[in-house]
Amino acid sequence: MIPYNSILIEIAIPVLLMLGLERFAVIRFLRTPKQIAWVRSHSWLHPNAISRARYPMGFLSVMFLHMGCPRLCFLFFTFWMITDITDGEIARRCDLHTEEGESIDPFSDKLMYLPMLVYLAWLGWLDPVLVTLFLAFDITGQVSRRFTKVKAANLFGKAKTFLVVVLLIVTGLVWIYGPLPFLGRTILPLLGICTGLAFCSTTFKLVPNYWYANILSIMNLFCGLAGCWVVLAGHPPVYALGLVFLGQFLDLFDG
Template sequence: MIPYSSILTEIALPVFIMLGLERFAVYYFLRTPRQIAWVQRHRWLHPNAISRARYPMGFVSALLLHMGYAHLCFLFFTFWMITDITDGDIARRCDLYTEEGATIDPLSDKLMYAPMLMYLAWQGPLSPLLVGLFLAFDITGQVSRRFITVKSANLFGKAKTFMVVVLLIVVGLEWIYGPLPLLGRSIYPLLAMCTGLAFCSTFFKVIPNYWYANILSILNLVCGLAGCWVVLTGHPPVYALGLVFLGQFLDLFDGRAAERWGSTPQGELFDDVADGTSFGLTVGLIVMVAFSKLWIGLLIGGAYLAAVIYRLIRFVVEKRKEGVLGGVATFSGLPSPAGALMAGTSCVLISNQLANGIIVIITALLMISRVSYPHFGRAVLPRIPKIVKVLVLGGFLFMLALGVRRDQYLAPLLISFVADAIYLISPLFSRASRKAA
């Protein structure tokens, strides 16, 4: 029997109490200029001092685990990882950001989790090969900070640190409470995700900044081509949909990368071709194979693909005509990533072909319509509290990892379908849409 009550009282409750007290202290004691000035005067509260205090704590955590104090190790490690949130907030609120801090903060994170990963690889719960690859990429990324201009952690580095903490939590719970079938199956996929993120974090540090957007678009294109191959070779369409989802994640940031660091003259072309392949062709093939009669699948899948292509071309033409440089906050018509998610998840999740046909056609019509939709990355995400985004992303990736290992994708598919359905009907509740109507 899985000891859920023990996990809740011995692990979850103390962790939430620590996190709650930390959040309360940060927000309550950094409200006024006088409080901020007091923090600025005390060197032991400087973000760099907190980061340096974490240097030996990963080794202490591994020692506690080796000595048999697993519960204490778990809570001790969690406490010091929470301080990684604290020093960032102090740096922003007290204007104590330094170039040195941009280097030592990621180093302190690595010194926290690296000893634990090595110890767990030595003891058996983690793959020594994947841990070795992960640490090789991680060390290379840290060393590269001596030679690059931007020393702070990039998006992939922050995601990597978060996923490593999730991985260690899962392994720690199994270490303390014995085999947990639901959690245990996620360990290998989580470690693989961490290794991939470590590679991306390092890779994106050492290449020119103006290539960031192009590389994200090219990776999105690769996801689309791989998804087409999955469908055409007869593999389950859910794998192709997973690649489309990965492409959407990449597409979420390529535009903002171009705005921040610039791009090459071919950047917009790369982005359009990648979107058309991932969100148009791949999903069109997923739609096609969802129908028992080939001609119906070709007709509906082709109509969907045509809507995506028209949607992309119209967006580029109108953007150039209006002289808009950079990204936009709202779209005229349903964005192709949202259309791909709705059409793809419905064809994988729903077995009724009539329902699938109706959903795909409605999705195609919304894409070519003039209904106003907010840009998810620029207009929606900034309104969501950071802690909520982190928890939701972590929970979704955890369920995705379980799906990869167990071939059970119902939970992430349902979440994706419901979230996208809410986005599709969001114009009904938008003041701007009602006024325009």
């Protein structure tokens, strides 16, 4: 029997409360010029300071998980990922966007989720080959910011970060509550899609814009062909669905 009540009470409601309180605080306390000036005068509320505060939190999340506190880990990790929304909102409302922040924010995101991915791969929850490829692409993308003019995360990078968080949520729910219908089978396809997005995010930081359409169209074709092969080879159709989804996602950007 699926523990829907436990998931609702222990996970869903606390997460929604955190998100709701964050939205309320941002909207309530960043309405007037006086409030905005107050935030600007306190450096610990600046986006870059919030991003830097996230640096150790991914490692602390792993520590909680390793100590046998998966629910605490889940909520702690979620809280700090919500602050990623907060710092972006503060940057826009208070005009605190900086070039340094374009590198700091993606770096803090990586320090949040990479320790979790490595730990889960080490325990066998995630495919170590895909996690290794993801790490290689993600670290290369971060290093490339030192040499490229555009340092902010591109759309592929933002989609990758979002889906990595979804992947960790799904894995966390299966860890805490045991096998869940459908969710457990999405872990490998999600990881594959995240790895593909990490590759695209890094690649399209480095290639000229006019190559985008052709490269993405070819990648879309390969995803479709790979999906056909998965079905014909008798593998679970969910993998083919993941490949088709990735191909259609790439197609959104080839215009």
